[in-house]
Amino acid sequence: MITSTPVGDWTWEVTAHDDEILPTRAAQTAVAVWNELAKRNLAVPEGKGRVLARSGEKLRDVRLDASGLHLGADPLAAGSDLAPAVAQAEALDGDFVLTIQIDCPGWWLEPGFEYRAEHLFGIHLEVWDGKLLVVTLETYSDAWLTMDTRDREQPEVYAANAPRLADALEGISALLGSTPAPGDENRYAAPTATGFKDLRSEGPAYVDSWGTFEGLDRASLLSARIPSSEDEYESITEHPVRYFAIQREGRTLGFVWASVGDAAAGYVPRTAAGDEAFDAGAGWLLRLRKAHGRGLSPLNALAWLAQQSPQPEIGSIVEDRPTEAPSLDFLEELSGRY
Known part of the structure; x- marks a missing residue:
């Protein structure tokens, strides 16, 4: 099942002790994380992006908001949507919090078939004080779970997809030089450092979590x-x-x-x-x-x-x-x- 809110997330923190983390480096890091997904066919070479800069003293003070950016195979190439937005952030003076978001289309597998979701993963990167880099990866699919979000065991789906996710998490950790902090257990699943906890013995936190919550989430997104x-x-x-x-x-x-x-x-x-x-x-x-x-x-x-x-x-x-x-x-x- 594909969800409107994340099934799970992982966060890496990287502290720069010497050089300042400038917007260009942050964007390169976001694209490198995206490429780690693409290596496993978990992301395709297109997507949507956003670059947001907010005042470090008052986060509601938005200094730059470039959204709806189309990302192609080389998102930082000259003439791309992302490159000029990053250049604008680079030109900002003073203290600001930089956020880069990428919505990643990708493929999940079922026996004999592959299916595409336009928002299979989300990459969320923040830079604080030019020194702390925080990278969060979210997924909106239950293909990595031993039980889907309607409480049905799915051994073949799990076997086809969970190893790809584990490999991607390992690749991102090697890229960033740190290990991920799994997000908290939520209505759908419990993330771990290598994917998700096997819920077959304990069962999920909610019965038929997708059927219980997804309709409400969709209604909220539509009514807005x-x-x-x-x-x-x-x-x-x-x-x-x-x-x-x-x-x-x-x-x-x-x-x-x-x-x-x-x-x-x-x-x-x-x-x-x-x-x-x-x-x-x-x-x-x-x-x-x-x-x-x-x-x-x-x-x-x-x-x-x-x-x-x-x-x-x-x-x-x-x-x-x-x-x-x-x-x-x-x-x-x-x-x-x-």
Whole structure:
């Protein structure tokens, strides 16, 4: 399953005793960590980045914020998005806290298949006082766990993926010259220095943690993108649902659905599609609000959506008729797994 919040994280701290850690060196380090993931096919040579500089005295005082940076195979090459942002940080005077973030698309494996997630890993690097370098690696997949986040054992998935993660953690440690501090046990898993704790004997902290929390996390991310309103369909149902896949340029971003038995309808983002799934979902939820305001039943709203003019930025419905799923949980699992 792919999650909206980290399944686990690891942090390395490096103290410079002589030379100051300048933004250029910090960016080179972030890219080097990214390359350690890429060596194991855990990251692909593209991604999104951000460079943030905040006053050392008052962190709310933002001195530089370059976000939405496209990162290619050589992210620090002349003409890239990242290089000028790093140069701007390099030109800043005085004390500031530098942050560099990279969202890493990558591949996880299942027997006979490989699947891509647009935010498989996240790299978060901070420089404090020009002397302390803090690197945090986060993962948004449960492919490294002996049990997935719905409490099902997955020996083949674990065997295909966990060694790659352990090897990457070892490679990053060698690169940085320090060992990682695993993050705290969370709702999904318990990180260790080499990956994750085997939860098969003790069990996870929560029963069906993905089913319990992911829907809430998704709803929060979607609601943050649109104004609040009471003119909406119900968001949950115990009945079967019918749905259309939302696609853009051949990629599925999510699913718009309607209950067959009550007043529920909504949009489920395909988490592996990353931020695009949530950005598109905001548009489909606004369309559903319009349908609700017209007094349409959920199933009639679904048919009405299929007849609307294409809006490229939110994707489109390409199927002639909707597919029926036995439950909303079935559809949500589909959207979270692949």
